Amino acid sequence: MENSSSTVDRAMLEHALHTVFAPWVQQLDLRVIDAQAGEVLLALPVTPQHVHVGNVVSGQTLMAAADTAMVLAVMTRAGGFKPMSTVQLQTSFLRPVPAESGVAQVRAKVLRMGRSLVFGEVRITTADEMLAAHATTTCALL
Numbered sequence: 001m002e003n004s005s006s007t008v009d010r011a012m013l014e015h016a017l018h019t020v021f022a023p024w025v026q027q028l029d030l031r032v033i034d035a036q037a038g039e040v041l042l043a044l045p046v047t048p049q050h051v052h053v054g055n056v057v058s059g060q061t062l063m064a065a066a067d068t069a070m071v072l073a074v075m076t077r078a079g080g081f082k083p084m085s086t087v088q089l090q091t092s093f094l095r096p097v098p099a100e101s102g103v104a105q106v107r108a109k110v111l112r113m114g115r116s117l118v119f120g121e122v123r124i125t126t127a128d129e130m131l132a133a134h135a136t137t138t139c140a141l142l
Helices: 010-019 059-078
Strands: 031-036 039-045 084-093 103-113 117-125 131-141
Touching: 010 031, 010 059, 031 059, 039 059, 059 084, 059 103, 059 117, 059 131
Parallel strands: none
Antiparallel strands: 031 039, 039 103, 084 131, 103 117, 117 131
């Protein structure tokens, strides 16, 4: 992803991470690495609160990060937050994100944005850039 801070207000996205989402989602501590129209790249810190007894990041954490990233990707196309609801989030877990990995990356991309529905794709990679989870999503714009 190219550096495109001139076309997308990254500060708006960071602000949204702290104001739009529920407090438990804010605890994911997601950070915007890069953004362009229709696409965001986030860092997901791997912390003990998101690791389960298998010593890997829980699927619930990864799905919440994917869903959150898609909201931000839509914001880059809409110019700001628009109320929306996730209609479908299909996630395939391809490999674990180890507890000791430090960080995972979450890349969300809008594939098609209509007047009432948005279709997107999210890829979550491990610190060594291996694909850990792949999601497709549909969101309804409210």
